[in-house]
Amino acid sequence: MYQVVKMYGDMEPWWFLDGWKDDIVQVHEFEHYYEALKCYKKEWLNLHGAHSSFNSRSSIMTAFWDIEDQRWCEECDEYVQQYYSLALLTDWQEIPEEMHRPAYDRQSDKPNHRACSIKKNKPQV
Template identity: 25%
Template sequence: MHDIIYIRANFEPWWMFEGWQDQIISQQQFTLAENARNCLEELKKEFSQRFAENEQREVAFSCYWNEEEVEYCESCEEDLQIFHGLIWLFNGNPQTSF
């Protein structure tokens, strides 16, 4: 099963820190890799228009952000950058190639 996941968090998606699933905004499941890739490409195109900055790590991780989008962290007493991440999982693991 292929999952395309959108998270909004104060860390880049490739870190997948414990509890990262709590940051999921949406998740779509596909049986075929081609359908998952098409969905991911559409989301990447949309996010590229919405956010000024981006970084890609392998096929599995895409990260988007705008410098001015920060949220205050009470426990660390500072503003943290907010990242919008796309993650492609295959059978629960990051998809590393097509």
């Protein structure tokens, strides 16, 4: 089973830190990879039209952001960037390397990596 997952939060989609699923705002599920890829492309174009910056990976994951979209993090005592993320997953895991799409490995801007340092440094269970 394949999932096209949209998220909103302070982590780019490739981190998969504890609690990453809490940032999910929408899920589309498909039995076939190419149906999921078609959905991913459609969602990618929608998000690209709405946000000024993006960073895509060949693993078919993208983070979109607007530099002004930040929130105050009480835990780490600083503003952290908020990302609209999109990922194509298989059984809730990163897709295998043989399914990566090199043409998707591109960016329009350098990500603002002011993500919550406490979340990033928290050990995974």
